[in-house]
Amino acid sequence: xxxxxxxxxxxxxxxxxxDSVFSVKNVSVNYGDFVAVKNVSMEMYxxxxxxxxxxxGCGKSTLIRSFNRMNDLVPSAKVSxxxxxxxxxxxxxxxxxxxxxxxxxxVFQKPNPFPKSIKENIAFGLRVNxxxxxxxxxxxxxxxxxxxxxxxKKDLDKNALDLSGGQQQxxxxxxxxxxxxxxxxxxxxxxxxxxxxxKKIEDLMQLLVNEFSILIVTHNxxxxxxxxxxxxxxxxxxxxxxxxxxxxxxYNDTKTMFTNPIQSLTEEYISGRFG
Amino acid sequence: xxxxxxxxxTNKEKAPKEIIFLCVLYLSISIAIITLMTLIFDIxxxxxxxxFSDYEVGLVxxxxxxxxxxxxxxxxxxxxxKAGIGPAFVGTLWLMIIVVFTTFPLGTGAAIYLEEFAxxxxxxxxxxxxxxxLAGVPSVIYGLMGLAVFVRLAGFGRSVLSGGLTLTLLxxxxxxxASREALKAVPDTIRQGALALGATKFQAIFRQVVxxxxxxxxxxxxxxxxxxxxxxxxxxxxxxxxxxxxxxDSPLSGFTAIPIQVYNWIGYPQxxxxxxxxxxxxxxxxxxLTMNSIALIIRNKFEKDW
Numbered sequence: 001x002x003x004x005x006x007x008x009x010x011x012x013x014x015x016x017x018x019d020s021v022f023s024v025k026n027v028s029v030n031y032g033d034f035v036a037v038k039n040v041s042m043e044m045y046x047x048x049x050x051x052x053x054x055x056x057g058c059g060k061s062t063l064i065r066s067f068n069r070m071n072d073l074v075p076s077a078k079v080s081x082x083x084x085x086x087x088x089x090x091x092x093x094x095x096x097x098x099x100x101x102x103x104x105x106x107v108f109q110k111p112n113p114f115p116k117s118i119k120e121n122i123a124f125g126l127r128v129n130x131x132x133x134x135x136x137x138x139x140x141x142x143x144x145x146x147x148x149x150x151x152x153k154k155d156l157d158k159n160a161l162d163l164s165g166g167q168q169q170x171x172x173x174x175x176x177x178x179x180x181x182x183x184x185x186x187x188x189x190x191x192x193x194x195x196x197x198x199k200k201i202e203d204l205m206q207l208l209v210n211e212f213s214i215l216i217v218t219h220n221x222x223x224x225x226x227x228x229x230x231x232x233x234x235x236x237x238x239x240x241x242x243x244x245x246x247x248x249x250x251y252n253d254t255k256t257m258f259t260n261p262i263q264s265l266t267e268e269y270i271s272g273r274f275g
Numbered sequence: 276x277x278x279x280x281x282x283x284x285t286n287k288e289k290a291p292k293e294i295i296f297l298c299v300l301y302l303s304i305s306i307a308i309i310t311l312m313t314l315i316f317d318i319x320x321x322x323x324x325x326x327f328s329d330y331e332v333g334l335v336x337x338x339x340x341x342x343x344x345x346x347x348x349x350x351x352x353x354x355x356x357k358a359g360i361g362p363a364f365v366g367t368l369w370l371m372i373i374v375v376f377t378t379f380p381l382g383t384g385a386a387i388y389l390e391e392f393a394x395x396x397x398x399x400x401x402x403x404x405x406x407x408x409l410a411g412v413p414s415v416i417y418g419l420m421g422l423a424v425f426v427r428l429a430g431f432g433r434s435v436l437s438g439g440l441t442l443t444l445l446x447x448x449x450x451x452x453a454s455r456e457a458l459k460a461v462p463d464t465i466r467q468g469a470l471a472l473g474a475t476k477f478q479a480i481f482r483q484v485v486x487x488x489x490x491x492x493x494x495x496x497x498x499x500x501x502x503x504x505x506x507x508x509x510x511x512x513x514x515x516x517x518x519x520x521x522x523x524d525s526p527l528s529g530f531t532a533i534p535i536q537v538y539n540w541i542g543y544p545q546x547x548x549x550x551x552x553x554x555x556x557x558x559x560x561x562x563x564l565t566m567n568s569i570a571l572i573i574r575n576k577f578e579k580d581w
Contacts, residue, residue, distance in 0.1 A: 070467065075395075102473025112464035115487050124482065125472035172468070179472055 019046040020086075021183055021213045022067060027081035029062050029071065035239070036062040037246035039081075042232060049205060049214045051224035051254070054234035054269070059246025060217045063234075064185050066090075067215065068104040069097040086182075102129055105176035109188040111168035113160035113175075118143075118152050121160050121171055125179040138178055145211075146174035147204050166197025173204065177212070184208065186216040190223065202227050221270055224254065231257045233266045318560070322553030346554055350520050351536070355547035360555050362519040363536035366435060367504055367562075369523050370532055373439025374503050375496070378450050381443070382499075383485075383492050386454030391480050410448035417445045418512025426513055433514035436526035441513050442506060446499035453495020457488040490577030497570040501563050507534040533559045 022044040029036045037059025044050045052060040062071070069090060071077040083090045090100055114121050122139045126132055139156070143149040148170045152158070160171055169189060176184055186205075190198040205214055205227050218224050224231050232251040236244040250257065250266045261267045326346055349359025393399045421441030431437040461484050469479035516529050517539040523530040531539075533555055540552040 068471065070471065073467070073470070098470075098473055098475050101471055106467075106471040108464060108467065108471075110464060112462070112468040114465060114468065114483055124469070124474070128469075128472065128474040128478045128482075175472060 018048070020044065021046050022215075023082075023084040023087075025082040025084070027063070027066070027079065027083055029059065029066055030076075030078045030080070031074065032076040034243060035245045037234070040248045042248065042251045044213065044215060045230065046213050047209055047211075048229040049209050049216060049227055050230040050232065051228035052215070052217045052232050052234060053219075053221050053224045054246070054249075055236065056219070057244055057246065058234035058236045060232075060234050061187055062246070064187055064215060064217050067183075067185055068101045068106050070101070070106065072097050102179060103181050104183045104185060105179065105181035106185045106187065107169070107172050107176055107189045110192050111165055111172055113163070113168050113171050115159065115161055117157045118160050118163070118171060119156040122175045122178045125175050129179050131179065142174040142178035143171075145177055145208065146170045147200065147207070148174055164197070166193050166200060169193060169197070169201060170204065173201070173208075177208065181212065183213045183215065186214065188217050188219060191219060198223070225258045225270075228254045230254060233257070233261075233263075233269060235265060235269070315560070318553050318556050321550050322555075322557045325547075325550040325554040326557065347558070351518060355540075355543070355545055355551045358540070358551055360533065360536060360558060362522055363531045363533045363555070364558065365522050366438075366515075366519070366530035367532045369435045369526070369530060370439045370442060371500060371504060373436060373526065374442050374446065374500055377440065377443040378447060378499065379496055382447055382450035382496065383454050385447075385451045386458060386492070387480065387485060389451070390455045390458040391484065406448050406451055410452060414445055414506055415508045415512055417441055418509030420444065421509060421513035432527060433516070433529055434527040435523050435530040437513055438510050438515055438530060438532070439526075441509050442503040445506065445509060446503050449502065450495050450499040453498070454488070454492045457491025457495065458484065460491060461487045490573050494570045494574045497566050497573070501566040501570075504532070504562060505534060505559065507532075507538055510535055511538075533562075 020043045022042075024040055024042045024044075027040045028038045040063060052064060054060050062077075065071045066077075066079045067083060067085075067090070071079060079091055085100070085104065088095065114124060116124075119139055122142050123132075123135060126135060126138055131138065140149060140153075143152065148167060151167060152163070152171075160168060163171060169192075173184075173189075190201050193201065202223065205216070208214060209229075216224075216228065230251070231254040233249045234246050235249050237247055239245050250261060250263045252262070257266065258270055261270065346359050347364060348361045349357065350361055351363075352358040389399065389403065393402075418441060421437055421444070425431050425437035425440050426433055429437075431440075465483050465487060466479050469483045470476070474482070510532055515535055516531050517535060519529065519531040521528075537552045537555040537559070540548050540555065
């Protein structure tokens, strides 16, 4: 049996099988007095791909952005509860968000290369992290890992904005892994890409998962079923004041989730009856 | 009745209205362009003979004493045929240098602070509102302020430095607003991308956001500068000289500028001064066109398709 469970009592048994990367306890995220996502508790595991699925507005992007403290950029955002990353509470006062983001990389929905050369795009992260020894080797390694090296090795000085959307996104993955994080968060990385480019990114994820733990938010549940080892399904519920709050409905290993979901809501979603 | 023939039918009932409206539009644009062209043609025709050929006054052709090209380099004179724009040209160059070196750091600095660092509170809103208002303040007011602050209080005298600083104040609001627009045009995803790689806020702003905004900032700067060199009123108010027979050699020397020189010349009674002042205007026009073209080239070359 795989050690997947939401029960805290069984935590010890799950630890034997898998190392936990993120341990989320009763996490809610508010924007002002608006509750975006409420009372999420879950464990995510090392060297696995965990997917967050669910309809728009269910708080999955909000949640993933609190995992590397990107939500700090929104002044009204407030995270309550505990997010433990390898045992350390990310929202502890002594934790430096800059260091958090350096260890937990992020790939965004829309490819966002810097308007500079391909080489500079990767060198920037290395420079700000003082990893400038063997700069060229590191750039080559990152591009190779991101399955982009063969396509761009001849024109590393070309402006990154001249690449295709799929190549840009792989460049963004390359610059993320260049700074050697432990975990990569992906916020709908394929939503702006065509199926061929999407396939490339999905294949890439299967390779990267050997070295990194990956968390992916996706609208596309087929993608979740194809790439992920674990899957969390979120949905929205109306609150008394008529606004909608995201909630975690079910979290399980992907196979179980898609063949034998426990919650009827999950079954309805994955069978396409809503969402 | 909708038949496929409707697609080919020309809609004749509507046509007269459309034609009239189009004519009004053409008329509006023609008035603007014809006025401008007339002015430019008039200036070129009266100014060119001072620049490039001999004078004809009545029936007599007067040989110009100086080589025509000397107009740019000779000093002012009581004789319209000898008067050159040298000191005013150099004075304008001095002003431009002072304005660039003060406006660029101050303008971009203020813009970066307001756009990237300033807390979004009432004070910031108040400053932003007043920046927009300052951009609309009549330029003579800046001249009076330059007189009070730089000439008298700071003790720079009626110098080219005081003039440059006055013009800096004049164009600073415009440059700040343009620089802020340039920063705003950098998508937020660039900031987030940099931060997600473990960059600090400073690194993200100064190594990614600001470099991406530099072309826009430079464009704003050049346009501000071209406004500054065309200004006459504030400089006259703060006490620029009108007859200068030497080249300004330090920031504290007295000076005149092209628009003041032209304004001065055109007030003299002899007919030849008209040609001389037109020649001065041609020089100013060439400078303005050059600078605006530079701004246009920078904008087109570095315009990004995010």
